[in-house]
Amino acid sequence: MTRILVVTPNWIGDCxxxxxxxxxxxxxxxxVVIDALAPAWVAPVMEAMPQxxxxxxxxxxxxxxxxxxxxxxxxxxxxxxxxxxxLPNSWKSALIPFFAGIPLRVGFSGEARIGVVNRRHRLDEKATPLQVERYAQLAEPVGTPLARPLPDPRLTRSPAQIAATLAQLGLADSPRPVVFCPGAEYGPAKRWPERHYAELARELAARGHPVWLLGSKKDQPVAAEIAxxxxxxxRDLCGVTNLAQALDLIAHARLAVTNDSGLMHVAAALxxxxxxxxxxxxxxxxxxxxxRAQVMWLQLECSPCFKRECPLGHFNCLTQMTPASVLARVQSQLEAQS
Structure with a gap:
């Protein structure tokens, strides 16, 4: 039996x-037996992995x-x-396995990690353009190309877990909702405008679809404006659920509409x-x-800029993405289910 400790990233999507x-x-x-050393705020995501x-x-x-x-x-x-x-690239993130005397410590080179990481990979951004590929590269011998294709992430939630969360929150199990995840901890340049989310919610409600807002306490101001x-x-549930409950509600939903955020990756993995x-x-x-994911991205000349705030002050990459265009994608997804 091989016993492995994985030091996880600090972000939900990265996990x-x-x-x-x-x-x-x-x-x-x-x-193999795999344990995860993870911050409390991402632990439910790791617990939802069968591995x-x-x-x-x-x-x-x-x-x-x-x-x-x-x-x-x-x-x-x-x-x-x-x-x-x-998995994190910092020197300090490698100290716990080093102090624990774990014989083989695998990671990417960076921040003077010679010694604390003793099987060091060099990041090749062209060979592994996706974040998911970069982590998976660590499973290969140093210098060996990544074996493709990779499996997609798949988190698990049981019917019993979902039913328990619905009961705890006083939510009906039918009709199943459309879930909005309107936050993005990175910053407003990743958040579709609240007025657009509100217009989309009104259109869906008029068609008989309940809409639930999910996110952390940090997302409450955004959700309150939509409400x-x-x-x-x-139904505004931002800051009401914990992450494990959010996983249950996303697994229960007919569809999710999200910004590029940790909950977007959770929805895809569910x-x-x-x-x-x-x-x-x-x-x-x-x-x-x-x-089952559809991506909407306007690909304006100024994007992607990867900034927290729009450096040009207009947020056109999001404001010009109209509620009508998103509604069309949502309807096509819902019709495909029917």
Whole structure:
């Protein structure tokens, strides 16, 4: 039996993109046991992966160094693992496997990681343009091209989990909703305008489709504005659900409409029909990996800029994506289900 510890990224979408690496490790070594060292805010995503035996809480997220704390956590893991895969590129993210004495520590070169990572891959952006490919590259011997095709991420939710979440939140199980995920933690240049979401919600409500808004507490101002503009058309659940419950509701939905966000990748991995709206970012790097996803991207001359705020001040890459055009994509998805 090979025991592997995976140090996960800190972002929901990146964790979803990491699953094909775990699939490949499990496929090639049927006796493998994989645990994930993950921040609490992404743990439910890792727990929804069949390849993961357990998730160990990583309290050192987003810039926190704390070498003594990392050493203490590492000592609780000593002797438990044969290999570690360190997915973040920072030096400090590799310290826990190093302090734990895990013999093989795999990751990309970067930030003076010689020694703390002892099987180092060099990132070839042209050979692996997608984030999901870059993580999966770590399963190959150093210098070996990535074996393609890759499997798509696939998260699992059981009917019992979905039913329990609906009951806890007092939500009807029928008719199944259209879910909007209007947030994007990266910044407003990735968010379709609230007025557009509100208009789309009104059109869907007029056709008999319930619309639920999902997101974190950080997304509450965006959701509140949509609810103000379409008060009788939406059920605002932003900040009401935890991430595990959000997974259940997205799995239950007939369709999701999302910005390029972590929940977009969750919806794709749950195989929920999806309309994904791209603005300042590019589906050529982080697309939703699902045959049931439709991407909308205007590909204006100024995009992708990958900025948090529009550097030109107009957000045309999103404002010019009309509610009518998105409604047409949504209707085609719903009709395909019928």
């Amino acid at each position: 979803v993109a990491a699953q094909p690496l775990l699939m490949r490790l499990a496929e090639r070594r049927p006796d 993961v035996r357990r998730v160990i809480a990583n309290p050192f997220g987003h810039g926190r160094f704390d070498p003594v704390g990392r050493w203490k956590l590492a000592r609780t893991l000593a002797g438990q693992y044969d290999e570690a895969y360190v 103000r503009l379409a008060p009788d058309a939406v 195989d929920t029909p999806l309309v994904a709206l791209f603005g300042s970012s590019s589906p050529n790097y982080t697309p939703p990996l699902s045959g």
